[in-house]
Amino acid sequence: MTETLTISRMGGQGDGIADTPAGPVFAPLTLPGETVRGEVRDGRLEAAEILAASPDRIAPVSPHYGDCGGCSLQHWASGPYLDWKREQVRQALARERIETEIEATVAVPPGTRRRLALHARRGEDGRVVLGFKARKSWRLVEVTACPVADPRLVAAFPALARVAEAFLEHPKSAPTLHVTATLTGLDVDVTGVERRSGGLSGDARMRAIEAAAAAELARLSLAGDVLMMERLPKVAFGPATVPLPPGGFLQAVPEAEAAMVARAVAAVRGAKKIADLFCGAGTFTFPLATVAPVLAADGSAAGIAALKAGIGTGPGMKAITAEARDLFRRPLAPFDLRGCDAVVLDPPRAGALEQTRQLPGTKAAVVVGVSCNPVTFARDARVLIDAGFRLERVTPVDQFLWSAHVELVGVFRR
Numbered sequence: 001m002t003e004t005l006t007i008s009r010m011g012g013q014g015d016g017i018a019d020t021p022a023g024p025v026f027a028p029l030t031l032p033g034e035t036v037r038g039e040v041r042d043g044r045l046e047a048a049e050i051l052a053a054s055p056d057r058i059a060p061v062s063p064h065y066g067d068c069g070g071c072s073l074q075h076w077a078s079g080p081y082l083d084w085k086r087e088q089v090r091q092a093l094a095r096e097r098i099e100t101e102i103e104a105t106v107a108v109p110p111g112t113r114r115r116l117a118l119h120a121r122r123g124e125d126g127r128v129v130l131g132f133k134a135r136k137s138w139r140l141v142e143v144t145a146c147p148v149a150d151p152r153l154v155a156a157f158p159a160l161a162r163v164a165e166a167f168l169e170h171p172k173s174a175p176t177l178h179v180t181a182t183l184t185g186l187d188v189d190v191t192g193v194e195r196r197s198g199g200l201s202g203d204a205r206m207r208a209i210e211a212a213a214a215a216e217l218a219r220l221s222l223a224g225d226v227l228m229m230e231r232l233p234k235v236a237f238g239p240a241t242v243p244l245p246p247g248g249f250l251q252a253v254p255e256a257e258a259a260m261v262a263r264a265v266a267a268v269r270g271a272k273k274i275a276d277l278f279c280g281a282g283t284f285t286f287p288l289a290t291v292a293p294v295l296a297a298d299g300s301a302a303g304i305a306a307l308k309a310g311i312g313t314g315p316g317m318k319a320i321t322a323e324a325r326d327l328f329r330r331p332l333a334p335f336d337l338r339g340c341d342a343v344v345l346d347p348p349r350a351g352a353l354e355q356t357r358q359l360p361g362t363k364a365a366v367v368v369g370v371s372c373n374p375v376t377f378a379r380d381a382r383v384l385i386d387a388g389f390r391l392e393r394v395t396p397v398d399q400f401l402w403s404a405h406v407e408l409v410g411v412f413r414r
């Protein structure tokens with residue numbers, strides 16, 4: 001049935017919500033205050049016709065807006081959009097009864113995302129198509145422009161489609177190209193390739209390597225196994241230069257990373273020894289080592305190996321020790337963290353409950369929490385606050401422009 005509704009608020013996933021007597025109706029690509037019309041099915045109003053637009057509605061910049069599942073908030077003016085992200089953080093904290101200063105959201109400009117996951121499929125005409133998933137669908141939207149991405153990635157789309165071709169050999173393969181712009185060129189790790197029937201044929205492997213060379217990729221790997229390396233992909237973390245492990249974690253936007261690192265470094269000034277937990281390949285470790293010696297730990301052995309390879313590659317850093325360790329199952333205990341008066345934590349979306357529970361027993365006077373999930377951050381923050389820490393300040397960071405994601409840095413002291 002066609003209904004006319006008024007959008008009263010934004011949901012946590014970035015959909016407009018109309019509150020109706022029958023319950024909330026989620027309307028993607030709409031904004032608070034708008035009057036919209038369309039067919040409501042299962043509590044959703046897809047492809048709403050906008051009858052009265054919000055004054056905060058702006059023209060979307062992507063030619064794929066509305067079809068591509070990414071960047072679904074690009075029609076929202078920057079001010080209210082960034083305020084909404086801040087409000088997401090405030091609400092997550094409020095659910096844990098936490099009040100603190102929440103700074104304005106740090107904005108990132110378009111054209112800065114250095115990592116993309118591009119899906120490859122063969123189109124009906126046999127052509128290889130690269131793109132992103134459509135909203136709430138497995139359908140692939142062919143992407144020729146991507147305003148959030150680093151232009152070096154966008155310029156490589158045609159050459160990357162030729163690389164993808166070889167990985168479509170098996171009909172069950174659904175390859176994803178994880179592409180990263182590094183200091184030495186593009187690093188591509190491919191996942192989603194059917195491997196049960198022996199993996200890529202020698203012929204397909206050769207085609208992949210040739211296409212990668214023609215695309216002037218720094219490296220091509222298949223689920224972490226290197227197929228071709230012209231140059232070792234490297235990234236700079238503070239004064240250090242670090243070789244990136246194939247498929248390893250890297251903050252998606254250098255500007256967002258810089259904002260988070262700057263806040264962590266400022267918070268630990270004066271520390272005698274710093275623990276960097278969930279350190280990855282050392283994004284925070286090396287900048288922190290300009291302040292004091294660092295003890296770094298992460299579950300990824302490849303991340304720790306990369307970090308160790310970065311030690312000594314730049315000037316002005318104190319000693320760094322690094323350990324590969326599962327911090328969910330074997331969190332570092334107060335004994336392991338002896339001497340550390342500052343701790344930086346940057347866990348995955350699940351948070352770091354077990355590791356956080358160890359911190360009150362340490363001598364840490366400051367804890368910096370970096371998080372890509374305000375809900376688990378708030379849960380873990382409650383543990384620290386109940387143990388006598390004060391959450392001094394939280395800074396939301398808009399690393400994933402025009403998405404509903406929000407990242408943050410929080411500083412606790414006691």
Ligand SMILES: C[S@@+](CC[C@H](N)C(=O)[O-])C[C@H]1O[C@@H](n2cnc3c(N)ncnc32)[C@H](O)[C@@H]1O
Binds near residue numbers: 298
């Ligand atoms: C959000 S990333 C942050 C990495 C790093 N701080 C950075 O900024 O590049 C989360 C990190 O948690 C690590 N991780 C995930 N599960 C883990 C576990 N159970 N134990 C230890 N580390 C884990 C991942 O390997 C990843 O490096």
